[in-house]
Amino acid sequence: MQRTAFLIDGAFFLARYRKVWDERDAGDARTVAKTLFGMTLEHLKALDRPRESLYRIYFYDCPPLSKSFIKPVSGDTIDFGRTGAAAFRRDLHDQLRRQRKMALRLGRLAERGEWQLKRGSYQQLRDGNLEWGDLGDEHFEPEMRQTQVDMMIGLDIASFAYKKQVDQIILVAGDADFIPAAMLARNEGVDFILDPMWQGISPDLHEHIDGLQSVCPRPF
Numbered sequence: 001m002q003r004t005a006f007l008i009d010g011a012f013f014l015a016r017y018r019k020v021w022d023e024r025d026a027g028d029a030r031t032v033a034k035t036l037f038g039m040t041l042e043h044l045k046a047l048d049r050p051r052e053s054l055y056r057i058y059f060y061d062c063p064p065l066s067k068s069f070i071k072p073v074s075g076d077t078i079d080f081g082r083t084g085a086a087a088f089r090r091d092l093h094d095q096l097r098r099q100r101k102m103a104l105r106l107g108r109l110a111e112r113g114e115w116q117l118k119r120g121s122y123q124q125l126r127d128g129n130l131e132w133g134d135l136g137d138e139h140f141e142p143e144m145r146q147t148q149v150d151m152m153i154g155l156d157i158a159s160f161a162y163k164k165q166v167d168q169i170i171l172v173a174g175d176a177d178f179i180p181a182a183m184l185a186r187n188e189g190v191d192f193i194l195d196p197m198w199q200g201i202s203p204d205l206h207e208h209i210d211g212l213q214s215v216c217p218r219p220f
Contacts, residue, residue, distance in 0.1 A: 003055040003166040004047075006040045007153055009173040010061030011146060016174070016197040020219050027084070029091035037099055042215035043170050043195070055166050058156060059096050060105045060149045064089040071137040072115040080142070105156075107148030115140040150177045157181035161188035168192075170213075174199045179208045186210065 017032060040057055044050070066081035080086055096104050117125075121139035124130035130139075153171075160166045161184055168191040171178055182192045186208075193211040194201070198218050206212070 002049055002053040002168070004044065004049060004053050004168040004170060005055045005156075005160055005166045006043070006057045007156065007169060007171045007173075008036065008057065008059045009149070009153070009171075010059050011149075012174045013059075013172055013197070016199060016216075020197060020216050022219070027088055029088055029095045032092055033095035033099055036096075037102075039172075039195075039215055040170075043193075043213065046213060046215060047168075047193075049168075054101055056101050056103055057099070058103045058105055058153075060107070060153055061089075061093065062107045062109045062146050062149065063093075065109055065111065065142065065144065067111070069115070069142055072140050073135065073137045076137070105149075105152050107146055107152060109144050110147045111142055111144035114143045116143040153178065154181040157185050161185040161190050164188075166190065170195055172197065174201070176202070176205060179205070182208050 013036065014032075017035070021035075036059070037057070040054060041051065044053060064080070064086035066086065068077055068079045068081075070076070071078055093104055093106070096102050117135075118139055118141050121130065121135070125132065153173075154177075157169060157171075157178070158181060160169060167189070169185055170193045171182075172195045174196050178194075182194075185192050191210050192208075193213055194205070194209045195214050196212070197216050198214045201212070
């Protein structure tokens with residue numbers, strides 16, 4: 001029986017969502033969750049597979065930051081657990097838990113309690129559109145990174161392949177961290193497809209996947 005598993009890198013998906021749909025409904029967790037489910041059905045349709053072939057959707061993310069920090073310029077305190085971004089993330093996770101055929105995989109955020117300059121602000125400084133003396137709190141963000149997420153994706157891919165649970169995997173991601181797991185899955189006969197949501201990938205990635213397919217609207 002044909003069975004397809006969808007694996008979604010949550011941080012990547014949400015970043016691309018804002019580019020693809022131009023911030024439309026990007027703060028509405030219910031709409032985002034429905035859009036995600038709709039993408040999986042579009043993939044099945046494009047691959048000429050019935051809806052019954054959907055094995056499960058796996059969404060990999062981290063709980064939102066919930067600590068308080070001292071802002072780097074003003075010295076004011078901000079509680080990230082009370083921000084709109086944190087509320088959206090919690091709501092999104094709750095919406096995903098309610099979706100049929102959905103499995104939520106949560107890692108954790110590792111933070112050092114330090115601030116770093118945002119990439120966009122750094123670019124403005126380089127271009128001369130922003131002066132160092134004009135930097136404010138809004139130009140910085142807490143330094144943090146996801147942990148365990150890539151490992152969980154790799155372990156799930158290996159499990160699907162070795163246990164013959166699926167014959168096809170579609171991964172929504174944009175980096176090359178998945179290559180070792182993709183190679184393993186392909187060696188076990190799994191059809192491995194990458195959906196970068198129209199983001200460009202390096203040419204050498206093509207040799208480690210069986211297909212490249214994006215079903216969301218193409219951003220300009």
